[in-house]
Amino acid sequence: MSRTIGIISGNRRSGYLQGIDKQRPLAAVPFGGRYRLLDFALSSMVNSGLRTVGIITPSNYRPILDELGSGKEWQLDRKSGGLFILPGVNWGLAVWDKVFLLKDIAKNFEYLENDLSEYVLLCGCNQIFNIDFNEAIAFHEQNHADVTLIYKAIKKEEWQTLKGTILKMSPEGRVGGSMTGEEATGAYMELPFFIDMVVINRTLLMEVIQGYVAVEDADLLEAIFENKGMLSIFGFPFRGYFARIESINDFFKSNMDLLNYDVRNELFWGVNRVHTKSRDNPPTHYSDNALIRNSLVASGCNIQGALENCIVSRNVQVAGDTHIKNSIIMRRCNIGKNVILENVILDNYVVIHEGTILKGQGNTPVVINKRAVI
C-alpha cells in the first residue's frame, strides 16, 4: 500500500479558454486528440503507485465523471482506497486564481481522516507533464520535510508568459517564501517556478485546515508561507516537459508541442505513460487523395482532404479538396468539401459546410464552440 494519497484540485474555472472551458470544468478540457487535462495529473499519481486519489470537483462535474467512469482505466476501482470524487465548494468570481483552496479540502475532511497514509500529494488540474512522484516523495522523506514544493527551473524570460509563483530558495534547497519575477532580477539565470504540486504530511495538512477554517478564501500555499518559520519547506526540481494551460494560447501551443517526437515520447510511451479512457473505435481511414503532413490523428476518422500541423480527435470527417492547417479539431467534427481552415480550434461536434474559409492568426486562433454549424 502506498503511504501517500493524492488530491487533484479540479474545482477551477478559468474562463480564459474562449468558451472551451465554459461547457466543462477546466480539468475536463480535451487535449492532444484523445486526452483530457485531468488525465495528466491522475496518470502520474497512479503510475507513481498511489492507489487512493481524490478529485475535487466543481458543481458542473458531469464531464469529469464521464471521463473517470469507474476509475477502471486508472487502476482505481478498488476495495481499499480507489478513486474519490470530492465535491468542491461553490466559489464566486473572486478566487479564480487560487489553486489549493483550503475550503475545498475542508469540505472533504473525512477523506483525510479515513486514510492512515503519511503523506498527501496535491496537484493542479491544468498542467501537461509526466512525472515520477516517487522521487519527490523520497526526497521529502530524506529531508524530513514538512512540505515539499515541486518546481521547474525556467529561464528568466519565460516568466513573463508563465504567470505564477517563483520560489525563494536557499542553496540547500530550502524554500523561504515566494517572489515575483521582478524581484528575482539579475541574480539567477534560472528561476524556480512552482508547478502546483505539493507533498505535505497528512497530519500537518489537517492542522492547517483546522487552523484556517475561519479564513474565507485561504489558499494552502499562502497558509504554508505564513507559517514558514515553523515549517521545514523544501523545493524539488522537475526536469521534464511542462506546460500550464491558462489561456487559449497556452492551449494551442501545448497541443502543437505534441507534434514534437520527444514530447510525445515522454508523455505517451513507456510503462509510465499517460492513461485515458478506452474507446471502441475502428482505425482511421485515409482515402486515395488524403495528404497529411506533421499531424496527430486519433482513431475512427475518415480523412479525404489535406492536413498540415493539426491535432485531430476521434471520429472526425474531413471531405476531399479541403485544406486544414495549424488547427485543433475536436471529437466528431464534420468538415465538408472545399473548406480552408487555418489557425482554427473546433470544439466537439462542429459542422463546417462546403466552401467555408476560416483563417485565424498564429497568436489568436479562431475558436468555434461546441455543436456550432458553419
Added chain:
Amino acid sequence: MSRTIGIISGNRRSGYLQGIDKQRPLAAVPFGGRYRLLDFALSSMVNSGLRTVGIITPSNYRPILDELGSGKEWQLDRKSGGLFILPGVNWGLAVWDKVFLLKDIAKNFEYLENDLSEYVLLCGCNQIFNIDFNEAIAFHEQNHADVTLIYKAIKKEEWQTLKGTILKMSPEGRVGGSMTGEEATGAYMELPFFIDMVVINRTLLMEVIQGYVAVEDADLLEAIFENKGMLSIFGFPFRGYFARIESINDFFKSNMDLLNYDVRNELFWGVNRVHTKSRDNPPTHYSDNALIRNSLVASGCNIQGALENCIVSRNVQVAGDTHIKNSIIMRRCNIGKNVILENVILDNYVVIHEGTILKGQGNTPVVINKRAVI
C-alpha cells in the same frame, strides 16, 4: 441491449428523518443493516435488464458516489450504457414534495439524447420494494401507452399514513388523473396508490421537458395530467411488498418489517435480489452469554449482550450485560456494558458508555445522530 433506460430521482431532501437525512441525501440513508435506500430502485432496474441508469443527485452527492463506487456491484461498469451521475439542480425549500422535477431532468437532457432507447423508466429513491419492471414495460408496449404509472392497491384506511397520489382509474386500467383519498369515498375498497414509478416514451419525455422549460418547478406527473387529453395513460399494478420512507416512523417500521421472513425473502433472496456494495468483513462473533431474539445482524459484529427485535449493521460492538430491544443500530456503533436501549435508532459511529439507559416509545423512537458519544 435493453430498450429502456432508467432515471432514479435522487435529488431529494426530506428533513423528516430527524437528522438521519441531514448528513446524507435521502437516497443514501442506510437501511436493513447493510443497504441504502437507493439500492432498492437501482437493483430492480438492473435485475430487469436495464443497462443504462442515470441517478439524479443532490449537491451533497458524496455518500451516493461512495455507495455506487464504479457501478461494479450493479453490472453498470460498462462500455455501452452504464451508470450515469446526473447532477440535479439546487432547489430551495419550496419543492421538497415533488418527486420528478422536470428541471432536474432538463439539466441532463444529453442523457436522454445520447441513448436511442424507446422508453424511460423513472423511479423515486425512498421506497423499499423488489419489482420486475419487465412486466410493466411489456404492459406499456401491449397497450401502446404513452405513459404507464405503476401503483399499488392499498386499503382505504392506509391512505392516511401513506401520503401521496391516488390515481383516478377507469375499469380498463386507463388513468384519468389523480384524486385525494377523501374524493375516493365509498366507491372502492382499494385505492390505486401511485408509487413513484413511471414508464414513458423517451421522445415524449423530451417533448414534455422542452414544453415545460419555462415553468420553474414543474413536476413530470403534473405535466402529464395537464395533457391527459392528448395522452394514452395507463396504470399498472404492483402486488409485492412496498414501503415508502417519508418519516422516522416509516423508517423504523419498514426496517422492522424485515424481521418478517416473507419480506426478507422477497427482497433479498432469489436471482433478482437487492444488491449492494460488497464489504470485506469477517463473520459476526457471538460470545457465550449472547442472547439474541428475532433480530437481523450484519457481519463483523461482536455481540456479548442481549438483542431483541433489532436491526444491527456491520462492525457493531455490544458488550455483556447490555439489553437492546426494538432498536436500529447502524454501522460501527460501540455499546458498552450494562446499557439498556429500547426503541432507539443509533446512526453510524455512535458510542454509548457503560450504564446508559435510553428508552423511546414505539411511535417516537429516540434518534441519536452520527458520531454522538453518550
Added chain:
Amino acid sequence: MHQRECIAMLLAGGQGSRLGYLTRRVAKPALSFGGKYRVIDFSLSNCANSNIDTVGVLTQYKPYALHSYIGSGGAWDLNDKFGGGVHILPPFVGEDGGSWYKGTADAIYHNIDFINFYNPIYVLIISGDHIYKMNYELLIRQHKNTGADVTVSAIEVAWEEASRFGIITPDATDRIIRFAEKPAQPDSNLASMGVYVFNWPVLKKALLEDQENPASDNDFGKNVLPMLLEQGKKLFVYKFNEYWVDVGTVQSYYQANMELLLPEPPLNIFGPGFKIFSNEEILPPHYIGPDARISNSLICNGCTVLGEVKNSILAPGVYIDEGVWVEDSIILSNTRIGNKSRIRKAIIGESVEIKANCSLGICTGDEHNRSLITCVEDNLTIFDGALIRAGENI
C-alpha cells in the same frame, strides 16, 4: 438459482495450423484482424450485442495470450457480476486424471458440468475463428418458432467452394434432410457456419452417446449432427445472408483484411450500432510526419508514419521510418520498419523489427511470384539490407 435461457460455448482452441507462421505463437482466435481487432472480438461482441451474458470459452492451444486478452470479459461488457460473464474453460484434471479436448463435441462434453450449473434451455455453440457480425437473438427466435431440436446457421457459398464445407440440404420448410461434411458432389451450396443452437437436453444426450462410440472423432459436423439426423431429430437451418468468413488460410486472412479497404467494405466496422468491442491498449493518436504519404489505408492509434503507406493496414503502435515504402500489406502491432525498407504484399507479425534497407515481397525478375503473400513471424528481427522474396515465409 443461476438458470439462464441461453448460454454460449465458444470454441477457441483452434491452432489454425493452415495459417502457418501467423499462429505459431498464438491461437487463431487471438490473431490480429483489421488493425485493431483480434479474431475473437467478433464472436464475443456478437454475444454482447445479442444479450447473451454467459459465455464459456474453451481453450487449449497456447492459451496464455488469449486468456490475458479476454481477462474477465469487461472489454466486451461481458463481466457479469451476477454469476454470468465470460468463463475460460481449459482442459483439466478430474478424479480420473486429465484429458485434452479431441473434437469440438468432446470439448463441450468435458464441460457438461459447467453447462449444468446454469441449466439453460438452449446452448449456443460458436467458434472464435470467424469474422462476422450476427445477432444470435434472431437465430434463437427462429429456433423457438420452428420447435427445432437443433438449428444450424448456414450461409450460401460459391458452388465450386462447397466441397470445402459442411453442406446442408434442407427441405422446403428449412428442415435439414442431409448433412455432408466436405462432400465431393455437393447437392446444395448452403454451408454450415459452425454456429449451432441446441436444446440443452438434446445436446447433453447426444454428447453422452457420441462419447460411447469409439469410432467417433467427437466432432459436431462429422459425427454429432449426422447421428441426430439419423435419429430423426428436428434439425433446421437458419439462413444467414450477411458477411461471414473463416480466416482459415493465409490467403483468406489476407483477403478478408484487404476487403476493409474497398470503397464499400462488405464488413462494416465504421458505422454506429452493433459495435465490435476490443481490449485495446491505451495509445496516443497516430502521428503522420512531414514527408509521409498515405493513401487508402487504415492506421491505428500509436502509429508513427514517416514514409509512404499505400493500400495497407497498420495495427496499433507500428513505426514506419522515413523513406519506407509499404504497399498492399498488413503490419501487425508494435512492429518497426526501418529507413528505406520496401515491403509489398506482406503480412508482418507483431513486434517484428525490420532494420533499414530491407526488401520484402518485392519482385525483381521473379514476376510470376507477384501474387504470392510474404509472411514474417512475430518477434523476429530482420537485419539491414535483407532480401525476402515474394511468397517466402520466415
Added chain:
Amino acid sequence: MHQRECIAMLLAGGQGSRLGYLTRRVAKPALSFGGKYRVIDFSLSNCANSNIDTVGVLTQYKPYALHSYIGSGGAWDLNDKFGGGVHILPPFVGEDGGSWYKGTADAIYHNIDFINFYNPIYVLIISGDHIYKMNYELLIRQHKNTGADVTVSAIEVAWEEASRFGIITPDATDRIIRFAEKPAQPDSNLASMGVYVFNWPVLKKALLEDQENPASDNDFGKNVLPMLLEQGKKLFVYKFNEYWVDVGTVQSYYQANMELLLPEPPLNIFGPGFKIFSNEEILPPHYIGPDARISNSLICNGCTVLGEVKNSILAPGVYIDEGVWVEDSIILSNTRIGNKSRIRKAIIGESVEIKANCSLGICTGDEHNRSLITCVEDNLTIFDGALIRAGENI
C-alpha cells in the same frame, strides 16, 4: 516494457486428497475456511497487502470453481489494468502437444514464458493451500540484504511433527546447509512453508536442469532445492514467527477453523489492517429467530438461525431450522439443517440438505468415537431421521 521487480507464482493445483470428501468437488484452495473465506483468499490477500501486483495462479485439478471464484482478481484488488493482475495458468497444448503438471517445479517450468514476459528480478513461489497472514515484502527485503540466490520461508514446528515436513538446517548466519524432505531423524525443527523467493535467472536455470533429469519428481522440496544446495548456491532461511497452518487433513482443517472461536484466536481475522479479502456473494444480514440460542459461534451473512448453535461456524446462507441443535461443527455455505436434527463435531459440505430429525455425529453407546469428526460431502441430501455415526464420512 512489462518488467516487474517481483511476481508471484501461486500453486493452486492441489487436489488435497487427504481432505477426502471435502475436496471431491473442488480443489483444496477453493475450500471454505472460517465461514466466509476460501483457503486461497489468504495467499491472494497476502500478495495484495505486500504490493505484489502480478500473480500467476497455476491450476489443474477441478479448476472451474476456482477460476470463477478468482475471476479477474478484483476481489483482492489484483485486477491490474496495466499488464499485471491475476493470471490463471492451466496446463495447455503447445506445438508439441500438451502435458499435465507433474511436481511443483514442473508446473513452474511449463510457464517459463509467462515469467519471461514480465522478466522479473525475483520470483516468489507460494501455495494456495495455507492459512496465514504474511507480508512478503519483509521476506524479499531479507533476500536482497543477504544477497541470496534463494530464500526459503520456514516456521518452527513441534519436534515430534518435524518428520512430516521439509526440514531446514541453517548455520549461524541463517544460510541453509541441509534440506531434508520428511526426514526420519530431523536435526532441526524449522519446517519449510513452501514459500520461496528465487532470483529469476537462478530459478530458470534450475528448472531447465531439473527437467533434464529423468529421475527427478520435478518437485521444489524433493529435487530442486537439494540440487541447488549441492551446486553451492546461496540458500537462506527466512524465519516466520506468526500463525501458519497447512490445512492438509480433515483434522487440521477442523482444528484451524475451531481456533477462530478461541477467546484470543491465533489468527486475527477481526482487526483492521492487513485485511483478508474475499469474493463474497451479496447476502442480507443474518436473521436470528425468537427461540434461537447462539453461543461462542461465528455466523455469516444470509444465515437464518431458529435453533441452537454452540461453538460452531456457519458459512454464508446456512439455514438452521427450529429445534435443531448444532455443536462443535462447521456448516458450509447454503446448507439447510431441518427441524429437530442434531449435529455434533461435524463438517457439513456446501449446499447440503439435511432433512428433519437427523442425527449426525451423536454418540449413543459409542462414546469411544466422540473425538472423531463426521464429514458430509457437498450437495448431498440426507433424508428424514437419518443417523450418521461419529466419524462417518458420506
